[in-house]
Amino acid sequence: MNDVSTCRTSLFLTLWLGLGAPLMAAPLEEALKPLPAVPALDPAKVELGRQLFNEPRLSANNTLSCASCHHLASGGADDKPFSIGFDGKPVELNTPSVFNASLNFKQFWNGRVDTLEAQVEHVVISPVEMGSDWKTVVQNLAALPAYQAAFKQAYPDGVTAANVQNALATYEQTLLTLNSRFDQYLLGNTEILTIQEKYGYQRFKDYGCIACHQGINIGGNMFQKFGVMGDYFKARGNPVESDLGRYLLTQDEEDRHVFKVPSLRNVAVTAPYFHDASAKTLQEAVDVMFKYQLGRTPSQEDKDLIVQFLKTLTGEWAGKPL
Numbered sequence: 042m043n044d045v046s047t048c049r050t051s052l053f054l055t056l057w058l059g060l061g062a063p064l065m066a067a068p069l070e071e072a073l074k075p076l077p078a079v080p081a082l083d084p085a086k087v088e089l090g091r092q093l094f095n096e097p098r099l100s101a102n103n104t105l106s107c108a109s110c111h112h113l114a115s116g117g118a119d120d121k122p123f124s125i126g127f128d129g130k131p132v133e134l135n136t137p138s139v140f141n142a143s144l145n146f147k148q149f150w151n152g153r154v155d156t157l158e159a160q161v162e163h164v165v166i167s168p169v170e171m172g173s174d175w176k177t178v179v180q181n182l183a184a185l186p187a188y189q190a191a192f193k194q195a196y197p198d199g200v201t202a203a204n205v206q207n208a209l210a211t212y213e214q215t216l217l218t219l220n221s222r223f224d225q226y227l228l229g230n231t232e233i234l235t236i237q238e239k240y241g242y243q244r245f246k247d248y249g250c251i252a253c254h255q256g257i258n259i260g261g262n263m264f265q266k267f268g269v270m271g272d273y274f275k276a277r278g279n280p281v282e283s284d285l286g287r288y289l290l291t292q293d294e295e296d297r298h299v300f301k302v303p304s305l306r307n308v309a310v311t312a313p314y315f316h317d318a319s320a321k322t323l324q325e326a327v328d329v330m331f332k333y334q335l336g337r338t339p340s341q342e343d344k345d346l347i348v349q350f351l352k353t354l355t356g357e358w359a360g361k362p363l
């Protein structure tokens with residue numbers, strides 16, 4: 042290749058990746074999109090939902106709240122491989138982040154419900170999570186004057202199971218982690234990412250990661266088999282029932298080991314990874330994805346670049362980066 046061709050190629054890559062481009066005012070035309078603004082919601086319902094999110098009376102023995110397993114100060118998930126239920130025993134699946142959950146097309150790893158309200162309903166009565174029942178929850182909350190007043194302000198019919206679920210779902214809709222560096226990049230600030238991070242994003246697309254980790258939530262909008270290009274579970278060993286994924290719901294052989302594709306937003310701060318918490322680091326998770334989902338063997342440099350890109354997906358909560 043002569044000097045002129047080399048120069049043209051270099052210029053093309055520079056413009057294509059935005060590596061040396063000036064600050065842009067217009068959003069980039071990319072397959073991935075930045076998070077939307079927090080929706081305008083009834084402040085009384087949001088505040089009530091916030092209180093309920095931190096309310097241990099939702100559990101059978103008044104020891105466990107939503108916030109016990111979803112740590113908002115970090116990644117909205119649990120730092121333990123498996124959260125501890127009301128009875129002191131670990132649950133069966135790694136706790137997903139509550140941040141940006143309102144943007145997922147289904148809830149739970151196996152996608153068994155469609156709405157945040159239904160997700161709340163299931164967690165409260167789950168025998169391995171909160172272990173309560175809705176009649177008891179309503180009675181406990183209705184016995185407190187502060188909750189009587191707060192529910193009356195937000196809902197004409199006061200304390201009901203449906204209103205508890207709706208208040209929590211309303212609050213969860215506000216849990217969007219805006220202003221990640223990648224979102225700033227998508228909005229036109231092309232200088233916010235380093236050259237390595239931009240190359241990492243390009244590798245993310247080139248290798249096909251974006252085929253499943255797509256949409257506004259960079260995941261969370263489709264189902265996929267864990268082990269498309271190899272038997273992950275045989276290699277890992279020690280199979281358990283929760284590994285069956287959607288098969289437990291549908292009894293359809295095609296749903297064996299099928300799970301909701303997780304969102305990659307804030308992935309750098311939500312270790313460990315996967316439904317079984319088997320990957321302790323982001324690097325390990327990337328290795329597993331290449332081997333069992335993509336069936337490809339990238340260079341160490343490419344994997345490192347992708348990890349650098351993934352770290353740009355960390356957003357902010359309460360005005361601070363997670």
